[in-house]
Structure formats: C-alpha cells, structure tokens
Amino acid sequence: MVHDASPKLDTHSVDTFAIITSFLDTVSLLRCACASAALHQLSVDALSRSKALRLRDLPVSVHQLRWLCKRIGGSATVLDCSYCPRLNKVAVIRAVSESPHLETLCARGVGVGSWTVGALARLAVASPLSLQNGGLITLDCRLTVNREVEPHCCALLPVLLALPSLLIRKLTLVNAFTEAAATAAATAAATTAAMAAVMA
Numbered sequence: 001m002v003h004d005a006s007p008k009l010d011t012h013s014v015d016t017f018a019i020i021t022s023f024l025d026t027v028s029l030l031r032c033a034c035a036s037a038a039l040h041q042l043s044v045d046a047l048s049r050s051k052a053l054r055l056r057d058l059p060v061s062v063h064q065l066r067w068l069c070k071r072i073g074g075s076a077t078v079l080d081c082s083y084c085p086r087l088n089k090v091a092v093i094r095a096v097s098e099s100p101h102l103e104t105l106c107a108r109g110v111g112v113g114s115w116t117v118g119a120l121a122r123l124a125v126a127s128p129l130s131l132q133n134g135g136l137i138t139l140d141c142r143l144t145v146n147r148e149v150e151p152h153c154c155a156l157l158p159v160l161l162a163l164p165s166l167l168i169r170k171l172t173l174v175n176a177f178t179e180a181a182a183t184a185a186a187t188a189a190a191t192t193a194a195m196a197a198v199m200a
Helices: 011-020 025-033 037-050 062-072 089-097 117-126 149-161 176-199
Strands: 052-053 077-079 105-106 135-145 166-175
Touching: 011 037, 025 037, 025 052, 037 062, 052 062, 062 089, 077 089, 089 117, 117 135
Parallel strands: 052 077, 077 105, 105 135, 135 166
Antiparallel strands: none
C-alpha cells in the first residue's frame, strides 16, 4: 500500500488560501511555494492570477525570472525588476518579449550601467503593443552620442524618446566629441597656468 506523503488541503482551505494570497506580493508567494508541495501549486496559481511580478531589490537570477515568466503564462501585466543585482538587460528584454500582455515595466538599475540606445532599441522591438501604446516603461539611461561609432543609434534616439510609454527617470547625454574637447581644453588651460606660474 502506497501513501501519498504530500499533505492535502480541503476545499475550504484552498478557498481561504486563495483569499489570503490575493493580498500577498510576489516575494511572499514565492516563499509560500517553498513551504510544501500543496502550497507550491496554490502559490503558483496565485501568481498566475495576480498578473504582477514585483521583484524590486531582490536577488532574482536570470533563470528565476524566466521561470516566473513561464509560470505566469505570459499573462503578466506588470514587471518591476528594478535594482535586481543579478539580472541584466538581456534577461529583461527576453522577459518583456515573453509577456504579450505587459502594460508596465520598471527596470531601473538593472545590470551594469544604464540603458544604452542599442538596448533601448532592442527593448522597443521586443515590447508588446500593450506596452508600446498606453503602457508605462520606467528606465535609467546613459546615451553617448558618437556619430562615428554608433550612427544608427543617433538616428534612433529621437524615435525612442518619442515613444509615449517611455518614461525616463534619469537621462545622461554625453557627447563624445564635446567631452574629449572639454578634456583637451582643461588640460591646455592647466598647462598654460603651470607655465605662467613657472615664468612668473
């Protein structure tokens, strides 16, 4: 005779748990999923119903983000992965492309550095229509304008900034030519000042 070691929950417990989980955030649901086999399935079901992945400041890995996107079945409407130290921009772009109903994306402080024009362009291509038209994208960007190195990126910048869904909280524009000229001018001024001090 074989006994099932996993605990069973009766219908009342399942209904009660469904009500409780409706108030829990993504992290709490993931913790419940680790408690037992029965709670695992109920937590995954609750994640699917919530349609929001709020992972801000969590050490979520690239693999875990993919797993979550698959478990929700592409029904996520909100993805907040800001300041997740183990994620990168490629993982965020992949998660966005696997979420056809996504309406809100917050991806500040993801990976090394800010979002570049190239990464923004890949994100724009991967974004579903629900995110492009009427959605909200919150990012931080550092855009280096260098016509010789990235001519296609310079042309994309006005197009990307015209997206109605794109909300940039922090934007740093760096003109590579101006920056080099400013550095050269500062060096020349310092040299001239040093020479004047020596001659005086």
